Amino acid sequence: MKSEKQRENMNVTIKDIARVAGVSHITVSRALNDYTSVKPETRERIIKIAEKMNYVPNFNAKSLVLDKSYIIGLFFSTLKQGTSSDFFYQAVTGVNSIIKEKYNVVIKGIDEYRDYSVINRRNFDGILVVSQRGEDDEFISHVLRNKIPIVVMNRETSGLEIVNVLVNDCLGAYDATRYLLEAGHEKIAIIGGKRDFQSAVARKQGFAKAMSEADKSIVPQYMLQGDYGFESGYYKMKELLLETDRPTAVFCFNDDMALGAIRAVFESGFKVPTDISIIGFDNTVFSRYVTPALTTVHRPIERMCQEGACRIIDIIEGNDSGTGVFYINAELKIRDSVRFI
Structure with a gap:
């Protein structure tokens, strides 16, 4: 149960602070939001009064005074298949x-919307999009038309002058493939990701580049299409194990599929990496605890999203131009699932 004093403190408003400080409530609001138009000594005095009164910010009240929603939308292409829990x-x-505490964050899937009319400046001060496919461009264009600050992460949006922050998937896949080649593997298969996800396209490009530079052939029957789920890794690996001339290594385009593939290998009476090597992508929390520990590519999603969040705040507050492409490098994590031959 809250004490009477605690309940009183929860009801303190900017008008109460304004009355004590002898200024307008708009001045209080601007001082508490670091507006440069408020004199430093006035701002300091207001902040001290607010702290003494145990003032708790009210986003609804602030939005009415400053014509802001104090909401940032975090939109994923989908919250269903293709977006892993770890991602x-x-x-x-x-x-x-x-x-x-600066803004409230609302999390949604773009595919949940049939009508984008509720996506407007009244409801969102800014929007972060974790984009996985080109179909999201319709949503992104709607946001731009409504002049809502936006940062798109995880995918480069060609032809749209906005901020993109993404992991260099192509380089990560290139490094993974080079590692398999250096380990002596030539018969390398892939289990790709969802066809319409740009990450899958970029990883395939990195794989092809490494194979081409090493003058190694890409075998068509080794190129299988997964969907980033455990089951697709499991069943696609089963197909590969039926090949008369089996691959010696399989590059799975995410860790979930790699874990499914490892299970398929063991169920079929083979061993990883003795009979077949497996490498993943993402470096999920499970990858280091599976047996054998999975060699994979660390994809710094948290860091990418931190960078995106910093940039959306800068754009909202007028400190960023709102354009540019920024890459974050992936990193190969060598563990126990690849054998040198």
Whole structure:
């Protein structure tokens, strides 16, 4: 139960602070939001009064005074198939670590909307998009038309002059493939990701580049299409194990599929990495605890989303031009699932 004093403190408003400070409530609001138009000595005095009165910010009241919603939308292409729980967790953690108490964060899937009319300046001060496919461009264009500050993460949006923050998936896949080649593997298969996800396209490009530079052939029957889920890794690996000339290594385009593939290998009476090597992508929390520990590419999603959150705040507050592409490098994590031959 809250004490009477605590209940009183919860009801303190900017008008109460204004009355004690002898200034207008608009001046109080601007002081508490670091507006440069308020004199430093006035701002300091107001902040001290607010602290003494145990003032708790009210986003609804602030929005009425400053014509802001104090809401940032965090939109994913989808919250359904293709967005793993670990990816989602890292993205939300990264954004929240920067936004903190400054704004409220609303999390949605773009595919939940049939009508984008509710996406407007009245409801959102800014929007972060964790984009995985080109179909999101319709939503992104709507946001731009409504002049809402936006940062698109995880995918480069060609032809749209906005801020993009993304992991260099192509380079990460290139490094993973080079590692397999250096380990002596030539018969390398892939289990790709969802066809319409740009991350899958970029990883395939990185794979092809490494194979081409090493003058190694890409075998068509080794190129299988997964969907980033455990089951697709499991069943696609089963297909590969039926090949008369089996691959010696399989590059799965995410860790979930790699874990499914490892299970398929063991169920079929083979061993990883003795009979077949497996490498993943993402470096999810499970990858280091599976047996054998999974060699994978660390994709710094949390860091990417921290960078995106910093930039959306800068754009909202007028400290950023709102254009540019910023890459964050992936990093190969060598563990136990690849054998040197």
